[in-house]
Amino acid sequence: MESTAIALVLSVLDDLAPLVSSSSTIGNIIGLLEQYLPIVAQTATNLITPIKNIIAALSSNSAVTADQLAALQALDAQADAAFDAALAAYNAANPPDPAA
Amino acid sequence: MKLLKPLAGIALLCLPLAGCADLQAIVNTAKTVADAQIPANVALAAANGYDAIEILATPILVTCTPTPTHAVPAVCVSQKANIRTMSAAVLAGRPIRNAIEPSPGVADPVSKTAYDELQSIIATITSAVNAFNSAKG
Numbered sequence: 001m002e003s004t005a006i007a008l009v010l011s012v013l014d015d016l017a018p019l020v021s022s023s024s025t026i027g028n029i030i031g032l033l034e035q036y037l038p039i040v041a042q043t044a045t046n047l048i049t050p051i052k053n054i055i056a057a058l059s060s061n062s063a064v065t066a067d068q069l070a071a072l073q074a075l076d077a078q079a080d081a082a083f084d085a086a087l088a089a090y091n092a093a094n095p096p097d098p099a100a
Numbered sequence: 101m102k103l104l105k106p107l108a109g110i111a112l113l114c115l116p117l118a119g120c121a122d123l124q125a126i127v128n129t130a131k132t133v134a135d136a137q138i139p140a141n142v143a144l145a146a147a148n149g150y151d152a153i154e155i156l157a158t159p160i161l162v163t164c165t166p167t168p169t170h171a172v173p174a175v176c177v178s179q180k181a182n183i184r185t186m187s188a189a190v191l192a193g194r195p196i197r198n199a200i201e202p203s204p205g206v207a208d209p210v211s212k213t214a215y216d217e218l219q220s221i222i223a224t225i226t227s228a229v230n231a232f233n234s235a236k237g
Contacts, residue, residue, distance in 0.1 A: 048155050052148040058208055079155050080194065086161035087187055093165045
C-alpha cells in the first residue's frame with residue numbers, strides 16, 4: 001500500500017522534475033526523495049529507477065543550487081555506500097577461498 | 101550522420117572504380133566514428149540501470165552475512181561463487197558508470213565501448229541476482 005502511494009508520487013515527480021523552475025520546489029522534491037529512498041531500497045526496489053530518473057532530471061535543471069546539487073549527488077552515492085558496507089561485512093564473514 | 105548518407109551513396113556509385121577507394125575509406129571511417137558514439141540519454145539510462153541492479157545486489161550480501169541474530173540460509177553456501185561473481189561485477193561497473201554519468205547540464209555522447217561494457221556488466225549482475233533469487237525459492 002505504502003509503495004503504491006510512493007509510486008504514484010514518484011510518477012508525478014518524474015513528470016514535474018524537468019519542468020520545475022523554482023529552487024524551493026526542487027528543495028521540496030529532494031526532501032521527498034530523501035524520505036523515500038530508504039523505504040524504496042528496502043521494500044520497493046522497482047521504484048529505484050524512477051527515483052534515479054528524477055535525480056538525473058533535477059541535476060540537469062538550471063534552477064538547481066550548488067547545495068541542492070550536492071544533496072542530489074549524496075542521494076546518488078547512497079547506493080554505492082550501502083553496497084560497499086554490505087560487501088565489506090560479507091567478505092569479513094566469508095573470506096575468499098585461497099584457491100579461488 | 102546527415103553527411104553520412106550522401107557520402108555512402110557516392111561511395112556506392114564509386115565501388116567499381118579503383119580511384120574511389122579513398123572515398124570509400126573516408127565513408128568507412130565516418131561510419132565507424134558515428135557508430136562509436138552512444139547518445140547521452142541512452143547512456144544515462146544504462147547508468148541508471150546499473151544503479152538499480154546494484155541496489156538489488158546489496159540485500160543478497162546482507163542476507164548472506166551472518167550476525168549474532170541472523171543465521172545465513174543454505175542458499176548462501178550453494179551460491180557463494182555466484183555472489184563473488186556478482187560482487188566483482190558491481191565493483192567493475194562502478195568506474196564505467198561514473199564515467200558515463202554526465203555532469204549536470206552536459207549531454208555529451210558516450211563511447212560505445214564503455215556503453216557495451218556496462219551493459220555486459222549489468223547482464224552479469226542481473227543473471228547472478230536472478231540465479232540467487234531462484235535458488236532461494
